[in-house]
Amino acid sequence: MFAVTATRIDADDPLAGLGLGEHPDPSPPDGWETVTVRAASLNHHDVWTLRGVGISADRLPIILGCDAAGVDGTGREVVVHSVIGDPGSAGGDETFDPARSLLSERYDGTFAERVMVPRRNLLPKPAALSFEEAACLPTAYLTAYRMLFSRSGLEPGSTLLVQGAGGGVATALIILGRAAGFRVWATSRSEAKQERALELGADQVFPAGSRLPERVDAVMETVGEATWAHSLRALRPGGRIVICGATSGQVPPAELNRVFFLQLSVVGSTMGSRGELGRLLRFCEQTGARPRIDRALPLAQARDGFAAMISGELFGKVVFTL
Numbered sequence: 001m002f003a004v005t006a007t008r009i010d011a012d013d014p015l016a017g018l019g020l021g022e023h024p025d026p027s028p029p030d031g032w033e034t035v036t037v038r039a040a041s042l043n044h045h046d047v048w049t050l051r052g053v054g055i056s057a058d059r060l061p062i063i064l065g066c067d068a069a070g071v072d073g074t075g076r077e078v079v080v081h082s083v084i085g086d087p088g089s090a091g092g093d094e095t096f097d098p099a100r101s102l103l104s105e106r107y108d109g110t111f112a113e114r115v116m117v118p119r120r121n122l123l124p125k126p127a128a129l130s131f132e133e134a135a136c137l138p139t140a141y142l143t144a145y146r147m148l149f150s151r152s153g154l155e156p157g158s159t160l161l162v163q164g165a166g167g168g169v170a171t172a173l174i175i176l177g178r179a180a181g182f183r184v185w186a187t188s189r190s191e192a193k194q195e196r197a198l199e200l201g202a203d204q205v206f207p208a209g210s211r212l213p214e215r216v217d218a219v220m221e222t223v224g225e226a227t228w229a230h231s232l233r234a235l236r237p238g239g240r241i242v243i244c245g246a247t248s249g250q251v252p253p254a255e256l257n258r259v260f261f262l263q264l265s266v267v268g269s270t271m272g273s274r275g276e277l278g279r280l281l282r283f284c285e286q287t288g289a290r291p292r293i294d295r296a297l298p299l300a301q302a303r304d305g306f307a308a309m310i311s312g313e314l315f316g317k318v319v320f321t322l
């Protein structure tokens with residue numbers, strides 16, 4: 001079958017290790033099922049894999065891709081939950097299983113004609129969502145859902161700041177946060193992306209690092225080093241940073257004085273559980289919220305999608321279709 005793989009690691013030139021071509025078909029063990037992929041979406045995770053973050057060379061070649069929507073062996077339209085873990089070992093939440101992995105880390109990912117997953121990881125695709133829309137949800141939107149509704153402690157009407165408005169998780173935070181009744185503020189380095197964040201439903205937008213009209217209840221962080229100092233300054237006393245990524249670097253000055261004096265909280269968040277993905281699908285059905293897709297490309301043109309993500313020119317998700 002045709003697949004997009006990581007063939008080798010190159011920290012400086014991730015595209016050098018991107019392989020497009022034939023790959024053996026999956027042979028699912030007991031309890032696993034093969035899904036015919038109709039759409040799969042790109043995440044920064046796929047670029048990190050090519051750079052060697054979160055994976056070692058002995059796992060290569062491996063098919064990239066965490067997200068997919070497709071059709072299972074019985075003809076049912078499904079969304080694939082990407083977290084492979086044992087909820088029983090972790091209080092019912094597989095994201096806390098120390099042995100958990102995402103598709104494309106230990107098991108082949110979704111950038112292929114077919115992908116195998118544990119049967120438990122298949123959820124019915126709501127008819128209201130297209131395959132392209134559904135394929136955006138399992139990583140970026142699920143991560144945003146958990147940040148907003150499980151980890152932020154915020155109630156509707158609270159004010160939150162989303163850093164780096166153009167990213168996949170950031171656009172998800174704006175769309176879902178708005179649909180849930182939060183007051184959503186967003187920053188971006190680019191004026192054009194600020195405009196588009198307003199179109200998505202942000203209430204106000206600001207250039208990266210600029211002074212805000214008032215302090216916010218929580219900051220949603222995916223950018224890391226480049227925005228960390230601003231995030232700390234943006235919070236009201238007792239406020240909370242929820243962080244799921246550090247695209248621009250992972251070791252900013254901690255500014256511990258500010259953290260304890262203002263009694264701030266820093267809360268990590270990673271992916272979400274199968275239950276949360278099910279609620280996210282229903283949330284989209286109920287509210288009419290839909291993922292923002294920057295572009296959809298045939299999987300054979302995956303290289304163009306990766307290049308756009310690496311250059312930071314995206315606003316929303318890249319979806320590969322089959």
Ligand SMILES: NC(=O)c1ccc[n+]([C@@H]2O[C@H](COP(=O)([O-])OP(=O)(O)OC[C@H]3O[C@@H](n4cnc5c(N)ncnc54)[C@H](OP(=O)(O)O)[C@@H]3O)[C@@H](O)[C@H]2O)c1
Binds near residue numbers: 190227246312
């Ligand atoms: N923990 C998890 O479960 C989880 C899940 C999903 C993603 N993540 C992580 O979250 C991060 C974002 O993922 P994504 O897929 O949303 O990536 P993405 O679509 O590539 O988002 C990148 C965005 O970050 C901002 N940015 C990048 N470099 C910056 C810099 N130097 N200064 C300021 N802003 C910068 C940009 O916003 P502007 O251009 O608008 O300023 C850009 O649009 C990644 O590090 C990813 O690994 C983690």
